[in-house]
Structure formats: C-alpha cells, structure tokens
Amino acid sequence: MNNSKVYDDRVDTDSEIDLRQVLTLISRSFGFVKGVKGLFICKLLMALVSILPALAVPWILKIIVDQVIMQQPFNTAEVPFPPFMMPFINMIHDLSPPEIMFSVTALFLIALILFGLRAPAAEQAQEIAQAKGFDAATQSEQALSSGGSNTSGLWGLLELSLSIRMTQRLGNALRARLMGRLTHLEMTTLDEQRIGDSIYRVMYDAPLMPEIIYRIAINPLLLIITAALSIYLLQFSYGEVTPELVWLAASLIPLTLLVTAPFSALARRIHQKNRASGATTTNRMEESLDNIAAVQALGGLDKESVRFEKSSEESFWRHRLTVALDLILIVIRTCATWIVMAIGFILITDDVIDGTLSLGDYAVLSGMMFMLSENAAAIGLYWIELQKNVAAVRRVFFFIDYTTETDGEYRSIKPIKKRIHLKDVSYSYPDGRVALKQVNLELTLDNLVAVVGPTGAGKTTLAYLLPGFIRPSEGEIFFDDQKFSQLNTKDIRQQVTYVFQEHMLLSSSIRENLLLSNPDATVNEMIEACRISGAMEFIDLLPDGIDTPVGKGGDTLSVGQKQRLSIARGLLRGTPVVVLDEPTAALDPKTERKMMAALKESSKSRLMVIIAHRLSTIREADQIVFLEEGRIVEVGEHDALMAKPNGRYRRFVELQAVQ
C-alpha cells in the first residue's frame, strides 16, 4: 500500500490529468456497470430502437410536400425511398393527395403516441426537470437522477424511467462505496481531512460517474449508428444524384471532432479547479455551522461570513469559467458546421433549380444535414463534457484508493484472554514528529491501568495503539501470543473499545446512541452500562428516559452527562479491553468517586486503561504507567511509586497537590 501519497485537501492543486489517467478512470467507472447489467442491456436495446422513428420523419415530410401539396406522382426511380418506407408507400401509392394526407396524419398520430414523434425528446425535458442553480454542486444533484430517451411518447416514458433508475443505482453504488471507505480511513488521515470536502465528494462528485457510462458507452454509440444510418440512407436515395452531398454529410462528424478536441485538456483543468473550489465553499459552511457556539462566543460571525462569501464567490467564478469555455466551443463548432451547411445548401438548390431534385427532396436533405450536424456537435461535446465527469470522479476514486485500515492481508483474531504486551514500540507521525520511543509494557486482563504524564508526553498516542487507530512504526504488540501486525483492524476493535474525551453523540435518542456500539444489546445490558458510568442518575430524571432525544451532537446534555453517556456506550460493547480517555475530567468529585468504584469493580474481568490527570482517579489504579516525552519512565502502584524518593511520578504528584 502506498502511504506516501501526498494530497492537499483544500484545493486539489494537481489539476493535470494525463490521457492515460483519464482512460483508467473511465474504465474503472465501467467496473460499476456489472451491478446494473440487466438495466444496462435493456436501456441499450430500447435506445437503439428509439433512434429509428426519427429517421422516417424527413421522408414523410417529403411526401407531404411533393405528393400532397405539389401533387406530383411518386417518382421512386430517380430518388428511391429507403426500404423501410416501402410498405407505407405501397399502401398510399394509388391514393389522391387529400387521401394521402389523411393516411400520413393517421401515421403521425400513432407514432406520436408510441414514440412521441416530432415532439421534444424526453431527454431534453429531463435536463431541466428540477430547478438547478449556477454552480457545480447544485447541478450535480440533478445528475444523480438524470436519464433520457431519444423518443417521447409511451416508449420514451418507459426508457426514461429505466435509465433514471440505472443512473441512480450507478451513482449510489459509487457514493456508498466512497462513504464506506471514508469511514475506514486511518485516524491520522481523518485528522487532516476536512468534513466539508468529504461531503462534497460524496454528495456532488460521486453523482457524476453515471454520466461517464452514458457519454462513453451509450450516447456515442447511438449517435454513430444514427449518423451511419442517415449517411447510408442519403447514399441509398441520393447517392446517384448528388454524391458530393453524401461526402459532405459524412465529413461533418470528423470536422467537429477536429475543431473541439484540442480543448479537452483545458476543459479538464478548468473543471477540476471548479470542483475543488466548490468543496472549499462547502467546507467553510460546515465548519462555521458545526462550531457555531465557538463562532458566536468568540465574535467570529463577521469573519465567518467574509470567509464564506469569498470562497462562494470563487466557486461561482470557477463555474463561470466552465460556461465561458462551453460558449467558445459552441461558437467555433457552429461556425464550422454552418459553413458546411452553406455548401450543402448550394449543392441541394443547384439540383432543385436543375429539376433533378424536388422541393420535398430539399426538405429531406436539409433535415438530414441538420440532424447530422447536431449529432456531430454532440459527439464533439461529449469528449469535452466528459472532462468534467473525469475531474469529479477522480476526486471520488482518490479516497477509494487511499490506504484504509482494512487494506492488506490479515488473519482473524482469537479473543484476548490474558495480556497485552508492547515490545520496543515506537511511533512517529507522518510529518516526522516522534510520539513514542521504544516502549515496553505488559498489561494483564484483570487490571485498571492509569496512563499518566505531562501534556504532550504521548499518553493518547499510546492509547491509540491499542484499538489499532494507529499502528506502531517500529516494534510489535502482542495480544496474548497473536501479533498485532497480522491482525485485521476490524477484528482488533472487536476486542478493544476506545472511549474518546470529546463526546460525540448523534442527534437521535439516547437508546440509539447506545445501540450504535452494540446493536444487539438488551435493555438490561444498556441499563447496566449506564449504571457503571453513572449515566443512569440523570437518565432517570429525563422525561422519556433512554428514549429521550438528544440535540445536535448531544448539545442538550451537559458536558459531564455526555461524557458518562459515551462511557456507557463504550462499556456496552463488552470487550475484554476498554480504553478511556480522561473519563472523569468533567465530573465533580462525588460523581467521579462513584464512577471509579464502578469501573474498578468491572475491571476485575477485563483490562481497563485510563488516561488521567486527576490524582483521585489515578490513585485508584492497579498499575500506573508514567510517561514523559514519549518514553515510559516509571511503572507501578501509586504507593510504590510514591515511595521512590526522587521518582518522577512522585514529583508530578507533589506538584499537583502542593500549592
């Protein structure tokens, strides 16, 4: 696993993606098609059928002009109708012009109901079904439920529903996967990762993946088939009369590709920056809202507003850049196609004036040319627009690829029975700061152990090692005789519970918060855990007991109450090892004493590791581990350590006790 991957989460400064990377990202996106195989095949088949009705329209219009209005007889010798039109032509061959018009009208009405012939395609309608804003984030949300069809009518409705479902399943598979990986990131990575950025990646980047499938697999295929069919039809009917025109029509697609392709690298860069700045905006907002108490208390309101305003402005500006690029491309492309169309117009009218072609032929030919030029424009644009999706998906795959705790080959764990042994363990942070040096320690499973030391001594780092939040840079930890380095992080957490000092509760009921750690816990088990932590005292007083909801992040409880609830949640898991970070810091002495007694009682059957500063807490421990500057300086019972005349621990205690 590559751990050296450097990234800047604030702005993805590396906006260069080379072509190989683009292709890799595209092929990885295709990996997700496996999950929607059935839908994919249905969608493809339906889409293939849906291009056909549109091909017939010019020919029917030709009949209206030539045979109805101009009242000419069918002349299939010079300009033959395509084969699929023949059954209909044979049917109406001998009818009078008004009768022909009647049949044509009937045909149109049937085709309208079935395929929505001559009506705007369902895809076009869907583009703007929900109001969206003028920045990348709001537009992405629409993308997650986009779908389309070249037809309308009943067929279009079915195809549309089908493809929306497919888009949603693809997008959802990716974002659920990303969410899973994000929660499994290593602790050191999570410390650096901004929440707003993560939200952006899950909510607004991931939804752009399905479009890649459409833009690479389905749409170009359809367009090319349509174009090929139209050119074939042109050749079939007009190849004899105006071969130049067929060539001209065929040149439209390569021409537009040629003029737009050079912009793709630029497009990628612009889109990448656009998304990065959107993520920054999200982040600013999340940070100030989630820490609102601090923002208000410190008088940071104006500062936060200005920060948000600036980054929001920046993200709008970045989005405008993408609009500008699109406009430039449209202008270039339109100019190119219009010139081709003008040449086509001259060729066609030449023949109309000569009398070789009828006015109906003019309708067919100009219709065909117009359709082809639209197709060519679309194909040229796909590659450019794809850059947006690639830029977004890269941000998603970045975290899917990022090393997580679950990576690697591990063997499963046997429950810890006797002891944990740390042998020559050192740990240094990714930025090089050394937190632990050569730690050797033996902990047995019927002890209450206090980890003590001045701030910055490495207490938390030592405690983080036990549940595998971090892994030793050097040395080895043994659970009984199992090597820590060979164990799966998930398994380790089945054996070790860690209770944080910050008390993160979810905005749901107390019961739900407790069940989070052990979904199978019974009410009795919950009450027992709350009793040990002393949380029962205040839960009993709440109107709905354990079903009382707690506000955002548990804000309606006091800090001490939250702390006791967090401890209860940790104990509820019933693991052989429990690590508590400053469990008594916010408690008054009376509550503290009760809790310590209960914890000591429950540590008879397990290992309880406590990080603590308060003497009253420390004294209760069976074993005190005293750390200084990343090293274990002294280990032993309180009385034994106090007996050492020049002991470091003794000095530490005396400082705390004596004014």
Next chain:
Amino acid sequence: MTNLDTKEALDIRAIFPLVWRCWPYYRPQLKHILTYIGCTILIGALFFSFWFVADDLIQNKIGVGEPLQPLQAQLLMLDKSYLTGDDESKRLSDSQRKQVRAKVVILTLTFVFVVFIGSSPLNYYQVWIFQRVNQKLRVEMLSKAEHLSLKHHSFSRTGDAMYRIYQDSATITNVLQWLVTMPLRVMGVIIIGCITLIFFSAWFALPIFFSIILSGYVMRKLLPVIRQKSRQSREYNSDLTSRIQENLAAVRVIKASGAEDIMISRFKKESQNALDAAFEMRFYNSVLLLLSILIGMGSFIIAEYFMATWAITEKATSLGGIVALVGYATWNIGAYQTASRQGEQTCLQAWELSHIFSVAQDLTVGLKRAFHLLDLEPEVTEPSQPKIFPVSIQSIQFESVYFNYQKDNPVLAGIDLSATVGSVTAIVGGTGSGKSTLMSLLLRLYDPDHGNILVNGINLKEMSRETIKSNVAIALQQNVLFALSISDNIRYGRDDLSEKDVHNAAKIACADGFIADMPEGFSTELGERGGKLSTGQRQRLSIARAVLRDTPILILDEPTASLDAETEQRVMKNLAIWGRDRIVFIITHRLSTIRSADQIAFLDKGKIVEAGTHNQLMAQLGPYSDFVTAEVGNTPTETNYE
C-alpha cells in the same frame, strides 16, 4: 393517487408572494437584468423575422422560381427584372434563381456569424447575473443561520442548514427565468403564433383553444403530486446531507464502536429514500409532459392535415395581400411551410407551459425552504438603541436569573451572584448543575427567561451582542479549533491584532513551548477540528485565544482539566497577574484552582447554594465542604494535599 397533506399544499397563487420576496435579491442586478432581457428580445426578434423572410425566399423563390417582392429585391440588392412586373405568371430564370440563392447564402452566413457570435456572451452574462443573485442570498442565509441563538442550533442539524443554504437557495436563480421571463416568452410565442395562424386561417383558433383547455385540466390534476414529491425529494436529500455530516464529524466514535457497517447501512437506506423520491418526482413530471405533448402535438397534426389539403386547392389565406414582404396570398408551399412551423411552435407551447408549471412547483418548495431559514426570529433580539459597554468595569450582577432549554426542565432556577473588578470567581458544582449555561448567559448567547444580568448596573439586554462579545472573552470547555494556522486560531475573529500580541497571549497560556516545537511554529496549519493536537495543547490554545482578546471580563470553562499539575500552576499564576483589573470567572473542579479564587459560588440544581471564600465555606460545613471532603477524603495519607 395522492395522499397529499392538504395543509402543506400550496396553490399556484402562493408563488407570487415568493417571487415578491426574491425581489430584494434581484433589485441590485436590475440594470443588468434589463440589459440582458433587452438583448435577448432583440436577438429573438431578429431571428424570427429573418426566418420568416428566408423561408419564403428559399421555398417559393429559389425552389419554385416565383418572382421577388419589391422589398425582397431591395434587401438582396437585385434589379427590376426579378420582380413580378405585369406578368402574373412570370417565373425566374435558372441563372436568376442561382443569383438569388448566392445572395441568400451570403446574407444568411453573415447574419448567423454576426448575430450568433455577438449573442453568445449573453449566456455568460446571464450566468454571471444569476450567480450574483444567488451569492447575495447564500451569504445572507449563512450569516442568518450563524446569528440564530444557540438554542435553535441545539435542536437542528448542521446538514439541514447546509442543504438550505446550498441547494435550496440556488432555486432563486431560476425565479426570474422560470417564473417571469419564460412564461412571458411562452405567452409571446403563443400570441404571435396565434395571430400568424389566424391570419392564415381563422379556423386555427379552434385547436389552439382546445389544447390549452385540455392541458390546463391535466396540470390541475398532476401538479399537486409533483409538488409533494419535490418537497419529499428535497427533505430526504437534506436528511442525507445531515447524515453524512454527522457521520464524518463523529467518525472517531463510529470507529471506536466498530459501528462502520451500521452507519453505512443507514446511509444506504437514506440515500435510497432520497433517490426514490427523486425518481417519483421525475416520473410524474414526465407523465405530465407526455400528456401535454400528446395534446399539443395531436391537435397540431390534425391542423396540419387541413393546411396541406388547403394548399392542394390553393385556398385563399386570411392573410390576403396585406403583407408586401411575403407572398402568402393563397395557400402554397411557402405558406404551408411557414404556417406549419408556426403551428408546431405554438402547440409546443402547451408542453412548455406545463413544463414551466412543474418546475415552478419545485421552485416554490425550494424557495420556501430557503426563506424559512431567513424567517427564523433570533430569540436573542438586539435592542433598538443599544447602550455602550462601560469603559471601566466595576461589577457584574446576576439577579434571580431563570433559564431552561426545554420546558419543564429548568437549568437555572433563580441565580443571584455578584462579582467585582479584580476578583476571580470560581463556579463550582456537580455535573449538569448549570455552570456552563450560566456563563453562556453572560455572553448573551441566550437571554434569561426571567431575571437580569447587570454590568455596572446596566442590563445586558440593553447592549448589542456585538458590544458584549468584544468585552467578554471565553475559553470554551470544548476546545474548538478551526482548520487555520495556529496563529490565526489564536487570533480568530480579531484580525486586527498583531503577531506580537499573539505571541504574548500564547506565553501567558504557556502554549509558546509546544508551538515552537511544531514544524512551522505559529504558522503550522491545524487539521480538521485541530485533530493534530493533544487535548492539553488545545486547551492552552483556547486560553491564549481568550487572553488575546484583552477584554474586561474573562470566562474560563474548565481551563485546566487536561493540563498536568505543573503546567496548570504556571497558567494560573500568569492569569492571576494578567487579571488584576478585570473580572474573571472560572468553572472548575480542581481544588488547587478553586482555592486560589477570591469567591466561590457553589451551584446545585440550578441554584447557588453557597457563596464565599474557601475558608468561609469550609467553616460552614455545608455542601461545599462535603464536596471538598469527597475530593480529598479518600486520601487521608496526604493531608498536606488539602
């Protein structure tokens, strides 16, 4: 089909007040909007009239060889030989037709290049205008959300506010387009189309009328369903945003509890809900559009049948010979093409209209959600004529202060307390006794339900929150750090202070030592929520932040809980010197800190049960002395400690 909550159902009239509310955001851009609309109309009119003329030229003149109208000849700069003259049945020669064609091609290309290229920056202009509108709303919403009282924030989810600010606010950009310009345009097209068609034949009024009535009926039936689905979709998405935000903010607990899989399965469920709602909304939308297409296009196709048959019989058009520029006196091929295009356009407006209406549903839902946030009244209201904070502080008094977060659950039940300048007051009490809440009132994060807080005898309610905040500093128990550099974190909210001030404050808080050890010292960037630092280090940054503000009132909420004894002593000593001409409150459990206070207020169940110095209170043998005994009582061997 619908189990619509009737109370929530807003009818189409509810749109107008919403549009009106958007006006202040559009107002500053009015100049730009008018310019934009003017340009758009101009270009639209140019294109319309261009095709009206070009159609006739291409079909009748080039295609069939009819002579030109006088005006057409002038426009194309062609001589008299191209005109009808006296001979009604005159036809243009092949070379003349080619001449006309050459002129038309040149004219068209010039027109397209000039007008098209000239008009494309309009699109960019439009994006820019709407972004400015959205920016104003967004910033206002966030700032409003931030100003709401903490009471509100305790009960609402961060993700919900985010969704409103981000997604719901974006709907404002669509108001002008979908509720004003598009309907106007559609009405314009319908009117022009109807007039043109009726010029061709009065009979066309019939299918137009028919399709408008029928699609009106369909809309009445379907729009409420769409609106309900749209609201659902937005609510579910907002829940989902909350879920992600919470999961990520609490990710460490989730990891520690091994609850990753539970969280993911909940995420998947909520995500699916959101997707289902989005799907249903789009489905009903498509059904509506399909029906209006069938109605509109159906009546057009039938009308087209008549146009074609009339063209066969060369029936006279109602247009007659009025318009000199076009030659559609009778139904001919050009007339058919023009009328048919007009008819198609007009009938498609039925589709456009229902489209506009369905988008309007989503717009109203989104706007309502956005404005809801703006409409929330802050519980802490600013006085209309705020008094200034006393220049030299003398005293602070709490007079029978009551406060609760939820009804029937009082947190403070009659607090009386006073503190004078130069004193340190320790607030002591069991967990949940209301200590932190009491201090939040001093910051006016909340207002008391009853009772007053007075500074030098002036009620806190008569001062603006802004003034209070610049005179009261607090080091919070939950040490919130932002993803900024260390120095910016200390300076947070006070960018006017110099680097030297920051260093001094860090020194008083004993934070200078570990900051110097960081790779980039004061400019080291902190990770999410200050994750890189230990609790003790964060605590000291918090203290430094409060000290730096140099305010007459300082509140320290459990400032030293995570500091070791040595550091605590140093910090307290520094603070004692620093606080000589100020009023300091300390919430704490540590005896060594409590004992050094000038006054101790002992809180229990929202009341101050005892107040006085350590020695006084110990002599009273009341709750405080019980508390102290509990702390030290179990250590009889260390009497020197007490």
